[in-house]
């Protein structure tokens with residue numbers, strides 16, 4: 089079979105973006121992928137040609153169409169969120185077949201910033217029909233964190249007052265919509281330029297943090313999801329109702345995964361003495377969560393918000409943009425589709 093692919097091809101050639109036609113005979117065994125050979129920030133990333141990933145019996149090889157960027161992509165493991173088409177399946181895979189459109193959590197070690205990704209069957213779900221690949225790639229990690237925080241840890245119910253600090257970011261834009269879908273009265277906190285965005289995704293009230301400190305308005309909330317960590321624990325405590333719950337999800341924007349251990353321990357201790365509670369967690373791939381998110385998306389209750397898309401060759405810039413701490417929704421890498429003749 090002769091396959092003609094149009095693909096980005098600055099591979100190992102100094103990083104100059106160019107699109108060229110590549111004619112390959114028989115099966116293509118290599119792929120373009122973002123790799124790093126030393127530890128460091130996004131500057132160490134390079135687009136290279138490497139072998140396509142192997143798949144085990146329970147794995148699915150996904151032809152990546154889009155991958156999203158998370159703050160965690162500053163860490164050595166990069167590229168968790170993936171959306172694409174199933175290329176091949178392992179011997180024991182039962183739920184997917186070649187050609188299926190899917191989204192989920194890529195591999196045990198990241199790897200979605202590539203033309204192909206190996207994904208365990210349990211971390212994938214069929215793509216919602218009403219989403220593009222870019223929108224679907226935006227969902228897995230950020231929306232999983234939002235759903236776990238709001239629904240499972242916050243146990244948010246209809247009529248409760250919910251506040252989302254960092255409401256315009258990747259997790260925040262999902263959390264606002266999920267809390268609204270549960271019937272809560274939602275307040276989003278963001279900067280001036282994002283007030284309209286946060287209102288447009290359903291927030292009942294929006295606090296512009298450049299003008300007002302949400303911990304000093306006198307308003308109390310049943311649940312606070314803090315994606316930013318820029319307020320003291322005593323301030324956050326004051327903004328909670330006597331039985332309120334805090335999820336201190338953010339680690340600030342110094343590229344740490346979640347809030348530093350010291351802050352978490354202090355939070356646990358200071359909240360343990362009162363009736364308020366503090367809940368922390370680290371999200372991991374769960375198929376049932378992806379199924380729940382797919383349902384929220386297909387029923388129109390949740391729509392992924394895309395800040396902007398980058399090409400695979402621009403992954404460094406995409407990670408830098410997210411690392412700046414002011415993404416508007418999700419930042420997504422578009423991986424150019426192969427054209428078969």
Ligand SMILES: NC(=O)c1ccc[n+]([C@@H]2O[C@H](COP(=O)([O-])OP(=O)(O)OC[C@H]3O[C@@H](n4cnc5c(N)ncnc54)[C@H](OP(=O)(O)O)[C@@H]3O)[C@@H](O)[C@H]2O)c1
Pocket residue numbers: 158159160229230233253254255256257258259260277278279280282297315316318337338339340341344345346369370371372410413414415416417
């Ligand atoms: N628990 C887990 O398993 C887990 C998983 C993934 C991520 N996380 C953590 O969750 C946090 C948020 O992630 P994300 O993906 O939502 O980040 P993100 O997409 O980079 O969002 C950042 C948002 O924070 C807002 N922000 C910045 N400074 C602010 C301030 N002073 N006050 C209020 N908002 C402010 C920004 O809004 P403006 O532009 O309007 O300022 C932006 O919308 C990160 O710390 C990340 O490490 C945790």
